[in-house]
């Protein structure tokens with residue numbers, strides 16, 4: 001029978017942010033999940049060890065925690081796999097990141113639920129209600145299938161770099177739900193949703209680190225949803241209000257006109273006022289050959305690049 005050691009963060013509200021860590025040892029069968037290990041430790045060794053869980057089947061999303069620094073669903077993680085990955089070291093267990101701990105592995109989820117509610121995660125159809133139901137094709141549902149799989153476990157939120165820098169960022173899960181409804185052909189609020197999600201702390205504040213895609217246990221790929229929301233913001237014409245959106249637009253224009261990135265366009269598009277103040281400096285840089293020419297250079301096969309961009313647009 002294998003024996004495993006666990007190094008678990010014990011947060012006690014009255015002992016400050018670092019509290020203490022506790023080592024536990026457990027003898028167990030080969031198919032023990034991390035959640036079952038924690039529950040056995042709680043049952044057999046220390047009844048004060050606090051963990052949140054419900055279904056044990058990767059459906060409720062309650063047992064997300066960090067195992068050796070990576071956010072996982074405890075009920076989906078096998079202890080023997082974790083040991084194989086960490087070279088047989090004690091499995092280090094921590095609460096999920098970007099949340100305030102309340103007790104041991106339990107965190108305050110309120111900010112997560114507030115942001116979830118802020119994206120209006122429900123259908124708001126236009127026009128009178130049909131006699132029976134709103135029929136939607138399989139193909140149309142396929143477009144929002146990934147986002148519909150979200151179980152709100154907050155694993156993505158725990159790993160999000162933007163949130164670590166800006167706690168007001170709405171976060172990957174809420175934005176994935178935003179696309180789940182903005183992309184639903186039964187919804188009548190596409191334009192308003194594009195405005196809502198494109199504001200401060202929204203779509204354009206994502207740093208594209210991709211950790212949310214990497215750690216999501218259900219294959220939702222929230223970063224992809226954010227990308228699609230950016231596309232909706234462009235098609236709905238609400239992309240000029242935010243510097244991040246203007247930055248993305250400069251990329252697009254640059255690719256369309258020259259077939260490659262023209263860095264000199266980025267600053268005036270992204271921040272027109274600041275770029276005027278920086279103009280003398282930019283001119284000095286240009287005169288010394290330290291900045292690329294603002295006149296767009298065209299690549300030889302511009303037609304091919306345009307075709308490629310058209311194909312990508314149609315695929316999305």
Ligand code: SF4
Nearest residue numbers: 150151153154156216
């Ligand atoms: S997007 Fe994935 S990681 Fe984020 S809350 Fe939903 S299921 Fe969890």
Ligand code: SF4
Nearest residue numbers: 160206207209210212
């Ligand atoms: S890709 Fe964006 S939303 Fe996803 S974790 Fe990184 S910063 Fe957060």
